[in-house]
Amino acid sequence: MSDVMQNFTNWEDVPENLKTKTQLSKEGLKLAPEQQPVAMKVGGYGPFPLYDKGEAIPKRQSQAQREASLANLQKARDALKCVDCGVRDRLDRNGRCDICRHRHWVNRESLAAQERLSELAAAGNWLIVDTETTGLDDTAQVVQIGIVDATGQVLMRQMVRPDVPISPGAVAVHGLDTVALAGAPTWLEVYNDVSRLLNGRHLLAYNAAFDRRILDQTCWHYGTTVLNAASWTCVMELFAAYVGEWSGYHGGFRWHKLTHALGIMGVDLSDGEYGVHDAGGDAWLTWKLVRSFIEP
Structure with missing residues (x-):
């Protein structure tokens, strides 16, 4: 070397x-x-x-350098405090920790839902639809359909005789068994009236995904054209967002039964003749819930 x-x-x-x-x-x-x-x-x-x-x-830092380094470190730590709760944590771009970020998002969703419900309450271009069914599975059919307009008028409260068995669980809910439906028309007999009311309209429902599925299944079963609504809006999901009770288990806002939702809003039901688990009654109660959001 x-x-x-x-x-x-x-x-x-x-x-x-x-x-x-x-x-x-x-x-x-x-x-x-x-x-x-x-x-x-x-x-x-x-x-x-x-x-x-x-x-x-x-190099070993001088005392002054160490103090300056500690001051800079403290400044950096302080800068990482959540702007809402002050806790030091990993922050998003708005300076919020995970908990406060989620809380802030929930509040935004609640305000957006309230605004949307208020818009619906003031509008008059929609109908509310509700169904009672033979069950919950993919063969379930409509046994009663209720339709209410934006003024609260019940346009349809029609029982429908299915050609599949009605589950005991469904009968326990709505009370419509084969005896009660023996004289009711079939879906083929009521379809034209239903489609005339619903096609091309903006539809609201309390659990819209369920009512829409049941109507589609019934149409498919009988070979009728699937109803062609302009849009579907779920009042249940909007109300859940408005209340803002988050379910970590389900990863979404907690749903509320229609009667519970009406109670939360303090809706007076003394002026109605309809009860729950009646398609016309549930549609009318959903109308009452939407109307509770109208601006004074």
Whole structure:
């Protein structure tokens, strides 16, 4: 091995790991005990001994430097406090921790739902639809349909005789068994009236996904054209967002029974003749719920 030390005449030729004392100091390093230069930068104002950065050790900070570092660290920690609760945590771009970010989002969703329900309450271009059924599965059919307009007028409260069995659980809910429906028309007999009312209209329902599925299933079963509504809006989901009770288990807002929702809003039901688990009655009660959001 040659003992001749390598010389560099140009700084751009010096390898990245070779530093002068000054350069090491700026990086918070100093020479290790008995550390020797491994090369030289010559020419210019040199020579400058060059040391292997990998052999250098960290400098001990002065008291003033340590205090400044601690102050900067505290400042950085303070900057990471949640703008809402003040807790130090990982923050989003708005400076909120996960809990406050979620709470803020829930509040926004609640206000948006309230605004949407208020818009619906003031509008008059929609109908509310509700169904009672033979069951809950993918063969279930309509046994009663209720339709109410934006003024609260019940346009349809029609029982329908199905051609599939009615589950005991469904009968326990709405009370419509084969005896009660024996004289009712079939879906084929009521379809034209239903489609005339619902096609092209903006429809509201309390659990819209269920009522829409049941109507589609019934149409498919009897070979009639699926109803062609302009849109469907779920009042149940809007009301759940308005209340804002988050269910971590379900990963969404907690749904409320229609009667519970009416109770939350303090709706007076003394002016109605309809009860729950009657398609006309549930549609009318849903209308009452929507109307409770009308601006004074």
